[in-house]
Amino acid sequence: MEIKYGERNIAEGQLITFPNPRVGRRYNIDITLPEFTCKCPFSGYPDFATIHITYIPDERVVELKALKLYINNYRDRYISHEETANQILDDFVAVCDPLEVVVKADFAPRGNVHMIVEVQHKKHQ
Structure with a gap:
């Protein structure tokens, strides 16, 4: 079966950045990614979440x-809720190096359990 162009874009997707147009001004950027999916590393069942990223560049x-492409790359990955939030934070910090960032992974309830994992990073100055 032929790989679709979207699947290829997702597989090749990497976080990239561009220069902050207002270096020196503290401002928040809030990003919501409501269609996050991954797979439970124990059962293989799909997990669904909304990922919130708030940062000060x-x-x-x-x-x-x-x-978007980076986040979509998680869809076939077997990864825990805890590791999901931490890996997104680590990758984001490695590429963007923000002053502050919070990643919140709000997972949809499954089996009567609702879980939110929130991790944060502050740049040492």
Whole structure:
């Protein structure tokens, strides 16, 4: 079966950034990604979440299409809720190096359990 162009774009997707147009001004950027999916590493069942990223940029800001492709790359990954939030944070910090960032992974209830994982990072100055 032929790989579709969207699947290829997702597989190749990497976080990219561009220069902050207002370096030195503290401002928040709030991003919501409501269609996150991954797979439970124990059962293989799909997990669905809304990912919230709030950050204060320093020198770089994240490019949104690249972020979308990066997030969509999780859809076939076997990963826990806890590791999901932490991995997104680590990757975001590595590329964007913000002054502050909070990643909140709000997972849809499954089996009568609702879980939210929130992780944060502050740049040492």
